[in-house]
Amino acid sequence: MDLLRFSTAGSVDDGKSTLIGRLLFDSKGIFEDQLAAIERTSRRRGYNQVDLALLTDGLRAEREQGITIDVAYRYFATPRRKFIIADTPGHIQYTRNMVTGASTADLAIVLVDARNGVLEQSRRHAFIAALLGIPHIVVAVNKMDLVGYDEAVFERIRGEFSDWATKLPIKDLRFIPISALHGDNVVTRSLSMPWYQGPSLLYDLENVYIGSDRNLIDARFPVQWVIRPQSDEHHDFRGYAGQVAGGVFRTGDDVVVLPSGHRSRITRISTLDGELEAAAPPMSVIIELADDIDISRGSMLSRPHNQPMVTQELEATVCWMADAPLRPGGRYLLKHTTRTVKAIVDELRYAIDVNTLHREAAPELDLNAIGRVRLRTSDKLMLDEYRDSRTTGGFVLIDEATSDTVGAGMIVRSGPEQHIEVA
Template identity: 80%
Template structure:
């Protein structure tokens, strides 16, 4: 059974947490004691029905304000597929939390309030989903019950969003009219909207095809750990442990180790369950090679005729997550796959307005939650791919050297 990771995003009070609560509730993904607890809380607050948003709003500050602040993860499964949900904040000041929650997602659900239409934050979240390379986007037009399940309202929102999203790098967008509060088109098709002929949200999540999203061509294995057991029985054992970032590795394949350039062949592939013949993302394996080579953490094993770029200078899009702004000349630690290096921001090329997609090339800094393109120089070369080829080998984080906070 395969796994789908998806995130939810949208403007404040669009009903993200209620939608996730409805998915969990209607798919029998919550325990009886959890249901009893939220029923009790709902009664205590004087609500006429169970507030399903309480299932995901975990922080006390969230429950008191009725908003999502941190990223809340929830897990459930149906007979078709397993799911990990990241419920991300809608407030603009928590954009960094949204980026964190959505960075590993296969699919993003952007909620739009049917009464309000497409707002600034809806566009922001769709742009961030595009920037993060999330291949599938679902626009869930929520609160259809509050507009009388009017098809014209849904059609207008669909047209406006589609026109704007045509400027983004998103190839698969689905639109679904729902009412998270009443369950319309969430798990079951709605009788209140006979004009909608598409699937329910859960059916779409169960059947969206993600097999082609993985890059199985560009073979990449960042070495995380050198395995050398200190026992007599395994005296000559030398394995290289890590997670396959892209491509397919097979026993007997010719490989090259970067940055040294030494070539060898794969002798064996092992997991915690024993030896395997092939390994592909996101499998964690220990790789044994035919030759004894000097390999360290941060090195990368790939194919001789398909290698990443080896460079110390590159440009990248950055979402800034710190109170102190990013400026040209700032120095940070940079973590890319399993390698950590020193880095300096040479230049801020432009700051992006995520609502208009305008590039401000005169910007002197990136503030908290802002997104822009920067030029970076590192102390030692990195092994980089374009982000659209591999989110693992094309992405990185910036770390403040003093506080050790992740800042970008």
């Protein structure tokens, strides 16, 4: 049985909580005491029905204000798969929470209210999902019961959304007409929409193929920690511990150590459970090499004929997550894989309007804004473009004074800027 991580985004009234509640309830992910607790609260507040949003809104402020502020993680399983839901708020002021939830998701569910058609909020969710490289996006056209289960409504939304989404790099875009409230096409196929021939939402979640979504070509192994037991039994043992970020490493492979460029050969790949012939993402393993060379945390093992860009300059799309804005000239710490370096913002090229996708000149990036920046770093980084690898193409920016995480970056291009000679 494998694991699927998916994200949802939404706000009050679009049916997200009802949808999650139904997925959890129908798969026994909600327990009786949890249900009893939210029934009590709903009654006390004088609601007519049980408010399933109370299940996901775990913080006092959220419950008091009736809004979702932060990312909540939910868990359920069916006989086919285990699921982790990153449940995020949908309002623009929580863009950073949506970005956070999307960063680890294999699939995103974008909710559209069938009565309202494709609104700004749904477009924003799809844009963020595409930006964060989520390979599969399911547009759930909800509240079909309120439009008489009308096929024309669904088709119109599908057409409009598809046209708009051609601007986005989405690998796999699907549409499902549902009613979360009545359960139509959520777990089982709906009898009310015989014109819809596709699978239910849960069937899609259980069966979407994610095996090819990880980068299995570019071999990358960021060294996390060096294991040196210094005991009599393991006197000469020197193992490089880490999680495979991309590609496949095999015993006997020639490797290059970056940034130094030294070459060596893999003599052994192992875990506590014994020796392995090969390791692929996302395995956490220990690699031993034939030569005793200088390797420490922050080094990266790669293959001689397929290396990442080793550079101190990069261009990235950044989502800003702090109250104090990002400005050109700003200095931050940049954490990329297991390496943390200093970075300077050389240029803020433009901001992106997350609703229209338009680029616009901007003097700074405010909280929740997304823009394109050029950065220069104090030390070399081993980079891939984000579209090739979410692990070696993503980074965070940290404010050195407050130690807070202030930005999330996705590498668009690495290396020095290409100057075009103008005659």
